[in-house]
Amino acid sequence: MLWIAVTGVLSQVAVLWPSGASEAASQAAATPPAGFQCPEGWRCMPPRGDSSGIRGMVGLFHHLHSGETFGPIGTAISVLSGLALVFFSISGIWLYVQMWQNRKSRKLSPRWFWK
Template sequence: MRKWHRWISVFFGIFMLWIAVTGVLSQVAVLWPAGAPDPALEAAATPPEGFVCPEGWRCSPPRATSGIRSMVGLFHHLHSGETFGALGTTISVLSGFALIFFSISGIWLYVQMWNNRKKRKLTPRWFWK
């Protein structure tokens, strides 16, 4: 299991770092405080005269976005791999599977080390040197 853990991490480590960074950036962009409303967007958001919102619909003007908040879509496309086409999306999905594998194999390796310590009658601890 350790051999697989090492070999897969060599390849997917770079992609998982990319996914982690772009995922954090997309969340930071969403949580970033909104700036002052853009008057040009506000003017464009007013419906034409005589427009009536259909029953059951919620008609609201688009939110004015500026600065880092306007980059949420870009960060999402980078995060999902869509920017790089089918190959990027495939690598993104495979990186997700690799992350699942690393989680399961990491727990498996930890349990094996725990059991080996117990068999050698060493003091079982959560974390050891």
């Protein structure tokens, strides 16, 4: 699960990393080529400037994060890790509510955190 968390953060950081491209260069990149027409039902977006450096690694981070790099086994492990995160989140909230209700039924002051 640590692998999923780290590669997920890296993929987002790489997308948000400043490209270093000037405003004029990004405006030029935003202009579609002559004769280009966006297919119906699609939302076409211009490229996000310079794709060198860490921004060029977005695809690598995505493949590591999704497990695609390691084949079907990696993808299965990635899906199972995601399901485990959902399970632990829900069960943690459920345990906290149970402890809260138990403390309340014993006439102790309900607090957010207790000893």
